Amino acid sequence: MEINVDIGGTFTDCFATAADGRVTTAKALTTHHDLSIGFLRAIADIAEETGSDTDTLLQTTTTIRYATTLGTNALIERSGPRLGLLTTRGHEDTVPIGRCRQWADGLPATVTRDLSRAQRPVPLIEPEQIAGLTERVDAAGRVVIPLDPDEVRDRVLDLVDQGVRGFVVCLLNSHINAAHEQMVRAIVEEEYPNAYLGRFPTILSHEVSGRAGEYARSMTATINAYLHRFTADRLSSLRDELRGRGYRGELLLVHNSGGMGSLAGTTPIQTVHAGPVAGLYGSRHLAQARGLDKVVTTDMGGTSFDVGIVVQGSVRFYEFNPVIDRWRVQIPMMDISAIGAGGGSIARVDPISGVAVGPASAGSDPGPACYGQGGTEPTVTDANLVLGYLDPDNYHGGNLTLDIRRAERAIERRVAKPLGISVPEAARQIRRVVDETMGAEIFKGITAKGYDPREFTVFSFGGGGPLHACGYARALDVDEVVVPAHSSVFSASGAAGLERLHIYERSVWMVLFNPLTKQLFDNFAEFNTIVDEFHAEAVSDFGGQGFGIEDIDTVVELDMRSTGQLYVITIASPVRRLETRSDLAEIIKAYFDEYGDRFGDLALTKEIGISIDAIRLRAWIPRPAPGQMERPVSSEPVKVAHKGSRSCWWVSADQPQETEIYDYAALRPGHRLTGPAIVEATDTSILIEPGWQGEMDSYGFFTMRQEARS
Numbered sequence: 194m195e196i197n198v199d200i201g202g203t204f205t206d207c208f209a210t211a212a213d214g215r216v217t218t219a220k221a222l223t224t225h226h227d228l229s230i231g232f233l234r235a236i237a238d239i240a241e242e243t244g245s246d247t248d249t250l251l252q253t254t255t256t257i258r259y260a261t262t263l264g265t266n267a268l269i270e271r272s273g274p275r276l277g278l279l280t281t282r283g284h285e286d287t288v289p290i291g292r293c294r295q296w297a298d299g300l301p302a303t304v305t306r307d308l309s310r311a312q313r314p315v316p317l318i319e320p321e322q323i324a325g326l327t328e329r330v331d332a333a334g335r336v337v338i339p340l341d342p343d344e345v346r347d348r349v350l351d352l353v354d355q356g357v358r359g360f361v362v363c364l365l366n367s368h369i370n371a372a373h374e375q376m377v378r379a380i381v382e383e384e385y386p387n388a389y390l391g392r393f394p395t396i397l398s399h400e401v402s403g404r405a406g407e408y409a410r411s412m413t414a415t416i417n418a419y420l421h422r423f424t425a426d427r428l429s430s431l432r433d434e435l436r437g438r439g440y441r442g443e444l445l446l447v448h449n450s451g452g453m454g455s456l457a458g459t460t461p462i463q464t465v466h467a468g469p470v471a472g473l474y475g476s477r478h479l480a481q482a483r484g485l486d487k488v489v490t491t492d493m494g495g496t497s498f499d500v501g502i503v504v505q506g507s508v509r510f511y512e513f514n515p516v517i518d519r520w521r522v523q524i525p526m527m528d529i530s531a532i533g534a535g536g537g538s539i540a541r542v543d544p545i546s547g548v549a550v551g552p553a554s555a556g557s558d559p560g561p562a563c564y565g566q567g568g569t570e571p572t573v574t575d576a577n578l579v580l581g582y583l584d585p586d587n588y589h590g591g592n593l594t595l596d597i598r599r600a601e602r603a604i605e606r607r608v609a610k611p612l613g614i615s616v617p618e619a620a621r622q623i624r625r626v627v628d629e630t631m632g633a634e635i636f637k638g639i640t641a642k643g644y645d646p647r648e649f650t651v652f653s654f655g656g657g658g659p660l661h662a663c664g665y666a667r668a669l670d671v672d673e674v675v676v677p678a679h680s681s682v683f684s685a686s687g688a689a690g691l692e693r694l695h696i697y698e699r700s701v702w703m704v705l706f707n708p709l710t711k712q713l714f715d716n717f718a719e720f721n722t723i724v725d726e727f728h729a730e731a732v733s734d735f736g737g738q739g740f741g742i743e744d745i746d747t748v749v750e751l752d753m754r755s756t757g758q759l760y761v762i763t764i765a766s767p768v769r770r771l772e773t774r775s776d777l778a779e780i781i782k783a784y785f786d787e788y789g790d791r792f793g794d795l796a797l798t799k800e801i802g803i804s805i806d807a808i809r810l811r812a813w814i815p816r817p818a819p820g821q822m823e824r825p826v827s828s829e830p831v832k833v834a835h836k837g838s839r840s841c842w843w844v845s846a847d848q849p850q851e852t853e854i855y856d857y858a859a860l861r862p863g864h865r866l867t868g869p870a871i872v873e874a875t876d877t878s879i880l881i882e883p884g885w886q887g888e889m890d891s892y893g894f895f896t897m898r899q900e901a902r903s
Contacts, residue, residue, distance in 0.1 A: 194243075194253055197688040198235065199260045199447075199468040200228050201494045204656060204876075206682035207235035209243075210689060217242045218682045220589065220656070220876045222558075228261065229431045252439035258688040260447035260468040261428070268465075268518045271315060273419035274359050277352035278318050278411065279345075279377055281365040282325030288411050289320050292521065295408075299519040314519035317419050322357055324348040326364070326377070334370035345380045353385065361418050363398035363411040368700060371399040394421045401460065402523040404807055405700040409514065413462065413522040420461035428456055445693075447471050449526045452694020452813060455738065462524060465517050468684050469529045473501035473510070475687020476652050479677055481505065483894075489635055489649045491665070492684060493657035495574075496554045498534035498631050500638040501527065513752065513763060525696050525809070530638050534630050536574040536657040537561055540604070540623045542611045548622045550630065562603035563595040571607050573627050575600035576620035577660060581841035581849065582871060582880055590875040617842045617849075625844060628661055632668025643791035650675060654683035659879040663868075663897060664844070667882075678893030681876035692816050695734050697727040698809040705781060708756060708802040717771040723808050724749055724770060731812035740814055750809040753784045756802030762787055763809075823891045827861030834859035836873065843869055845883055862891040 199206045200223055207219040219238035224230040233247065240250040267273055278288065292298075296313045297305040305311070326345060329338040349360070360381055367374045374397040381395050398414040432444050446459045447467040451474045454463070469492055476490040480503055492499040502510045512528040514521055533552020537560060543549040550573065555561050559568035561575050563585075577583050578600045585595035601616050609619035639646045651674045653662035662674040679686045701723065705714045732742050749766040764787050768776045781803060834855045841852040850869060857874035865888045866872070868881035872895070879895060881887045887897045 194250065195256045195258070195689065196236065196239065196254055197258045197471075197685045198232055199471060199682070199685040199688065200232065201468060201496065201684075204495055205231040205235050206685040207239055208679060208682045208685035208689060209239045211243075216679065218679055218685075218876070220682065222560075223556075228427070229434065232259075232431070233434075248438045251435060252441070254440060255442045256445060257435070257440070257442060258445045258447060258453060258691065259428075259431075260471050260684065260688060261424075261464055265465055265518075267420055267423045268416070271317075273317065274422055275356050276318050276322065276359045276361055276415065276418055277349075277355070277357035278323045278361045278363065278415065279326055279348060279352075280323065280363050280407075280411070281329060282327045284365060284407060285320075285323045285325045287407050288318065288323065288415070289316065292408055295519075295521070298516045298521050317415050317520075318361070322352060322355060324352060326373075328364060328373050330364065330366040330370045330373060332366055332369070334366065336370070336372070340373045340376055342376070342380055345377055346384055349381055349384060359418050359421070360395045361398070361411065361414045362395065363407060363414055365407060367397070367399045368403050368405060368410065371397065374399055394418050396421070401462070403697070403699040404523050406523065409521050409523045412520040413524060416465075416517055416520065416522060417460055417462045420465075424459070424461040424464060432456060447688050447691060448694065450524070450694055450696055451527045451691070453688070453691045454693060454695075458734070458738070462517070462522065466526070466529060466531075469499040469501065469531065470527045471687040471691065472499070472654065472684035473503065473527050473529060473687070475683060475690055476501070476677075477503045477505075478687075478690045479652070480650075482892075485650050487644065487649045488652055489639055489646075490652045490654070491631070491635060491658055491662070492655040493631070493653075493661060494535050494655045495537045495657070496533070496535040496556060497531045498634065499529050499531045499655075500635050501529050502638060502642055502644070504644070511763065513761075525698070530634060532630065532634050534573075534627050534634070536572065536577075538573050538627065539570045540572065540576065540608055540626075541570075542608055547612065548608060548619070548626050550623055550627045561600070563597065563600040564593065565596045565599060569603055571600070571603040571623070573623060573657070575603055576623040579604060579616060579620040579842075580624065581839050581852070582660060582878060584839070584854075584873060584878075587873070621842060621844055624661075624664065628664030629668045631661065631665040635665065635669050646671065652677060654680035656681050656877050659877055659895075661880070663880060663882040663885050663899075666897075666899070672899040674897045676879055676895040676897070681874065690816075692813045693735070693738065693740075694811065694813040695731055696809060696811050697730055698807055699723060699727075700807050701805055703805040705753075705777065705803045705805065708800060713774065714777060720771045720808070724810060727808075727810035728812070731810065735812070735814065744814050745812055746815050747810055747812045750811060751780065751784075751805050752807035752809070753803060753805055755788075755798075756804065761806055762791065824862050824893075826863035826891065829861060831855070831860075831864040831866065834861075834864065834872075839871070841869065841871070843883055850883075857895075860889045860895075862889055864889045 221234035328340040396418040448463040480488040488503040490501040515526040537555040538551035561572040767779045836854045868885040870881040872879040
């Protein structure tokens with residue numbers, strides 16, 4: 194058996210596949226104080242479903258793929274170790290000053306509009322713990338001022354005396370010549386061996402980013418060091434506990450790059466936002482299988498609503514300078530935008546806009562008011578319960594009974610009374626607001642990348658996605674939504690298709706066409722040398738994991754721009770090496786095609802100069818995508834899945850309406866439903882609003898389409 198786990202803000206999702214193709218899923222409440230508790234509870238549920246016990250299940254499991262939020266939680270809580278930063282003298286203020294727009298990074302638009310209240314984030318390294326070293330390497334990698342070892346010892350001693358127990362080293366141009374950074378680490382390890390500093394790290398910036406830009410490179414290394422203790426200690430403890438229970442397989446960690454790696458081969462920063470990335474990558478496989486070229490993924494969990502874009506053959510669903518928490522970093526990450534619009538998002542009354550929802554969340558503890566765990570704030574889940582969309586006796590597979598009275602009291606006290614409206618109307622407004630917020634986020638995510646939303650298919654998953662899919666599709670003005678199989682644990686199921694992946698990158702300056710001299714780039718050896726070095730690194734890294742050169746697939750990616758423009762476009766290079774001018778012409782054409790597709794052909798001037806800012810090699814070990822079991826169209830009528838009916842309030846009606854309820858597990862290919870209707874699964878519900886129809890296909894996809902509008 195293989196087990197895939199995704200730890201979210203409210204639920205821990207588990208997706209297990211047996212050798213014979215059987216699939217078992219489970220959800221457990223996330224235990225934030227110790228994530229392994231919720232993780233093992235989910236595995237225990239899988240064991241019970243398969244007629245086994247936890248230890249026996251683990252002994253017969255070959256692989257565990259794990260998407261963790263350890264790093265995210267540590268950043269939110271600011272609970273990392275005290276770190277010191279060693280940088281080139283004269284550049285000590287690079288990190289405290291930040292970028293000109295750094296104060297806005299990671300903040301919602303509603304906050305960044307108020308410039309008078311703008312505040313920079315609380316620093317991970319205080320200015321007093323930043324020390325300058327007298328050294329200099331120029332832009333060509335030549336040593337201009339040698340590093341003085343005695344000065345390094347003095348600065349390190351000063352920082353240790355201030356309580357520093359971990360070091361970040363970011364020296365000017367170290368991504369070109371790393372000799373001085375390596376000398377600093379050697380001196381630190383010589384003066385303060387592991388017996389003194391334990392496992393607190395000395396992180397060198399050139400090892401986490403090979404690109405220019407001291408601020409972003411410094412922050413990438415800093416976050417990596419800040420999260421080191423959490424990933425190293427807690428994940429090692431989890432691995433040891435699994436070993437103690439008889440697990441002998443490999444613990445693979447999901448990376449935010451869309452790949453995975455072993456515990457030893459994973460840097461802490463690669464685990465941030467890894468869960469939503471697994472869902473996005475799983476959608477990519479399904480889109481390929483269904484022949485869909487453009488897909489927008491929507492994942493609504495208990496805490497957040499995550500939106501991702503998949504376009505076949507494009508790297509536009511990657512962010513190469515993402516923001517983690519409040520800092521811009523230099524790692525390739527699959528581009529996920531998230532807003533506080535989950536089932537646990539708290540509703541309130543805003544004096545200006547009326548009903549507002551999120552971003553604050555009740556999470557899993559205490560959770561929504563209807564959970565009966567001490568929560569008193571009204572949430573989206575409370576609104577859905579009041580409107581009749583949830584079965585209070587069979588929520589979370591019957592393991593969690595919902596209290597509708599608590600939900601009604603919370604909505605009445607916080608929303609209905611202040612607005613002078615009824616509780617059902619307040620619940621409808623809560624739902625309307627959250628649906629419109631999600632629709633706006635999807636629209637922004639698609640159009641910001643230069644696409645037309647009407648060209649996309651919407652995938653809806655997560656515990657709350659199918660419950661709101663018609664609502665945010667209506668707000669987006671989209672007529673079709675697809676709910677994939679195992680939608681409530683889809684991010685965990687997406688991890689099943691991930692491949693081992695390494696990404697290598699380096700900043701360069703290669704002018705492919707100079708408009709002033711009319712010259713074309715001809716130093717092919719420089720380009721090829723970098724690509725060959727990356728390939729050799731990939732062979733070495735994968736070789737240490739037992740793979741040979743014949744097992745590796747690669748693709749070259751290029752960060753390119755037009756002369757005089759700041760905006761960089763990343764393309765997948767059509768050639769791996771530059772051998773002829775014809776190869777160069779293919780790269781230039783690929784850039785023009787991507788530019789025209791993104792901004793329109795009228796914005797393109799082909800006589801302008803073109804340059805490469807960075808070269809990147811993506812290397813991975815291909816593995817077959819999880820198979821999709823096809824079922825024949827059923828001859829049974831849809832009434833075999835009918836469970837009963839329930840009174841529900843709908844956005845389009847002023848009175849409650851008796852609504853038919855169906856069992857998701859009993860639906861068969863070919864079954865069609867007309868809204869209003871509710872399809873109930875173990876851990877989610879699919880809401881078919883009035884004016885919509887739903888149909889189950891042979892692969893377990895439930896597609897909802899809006900009827901023709903006049």
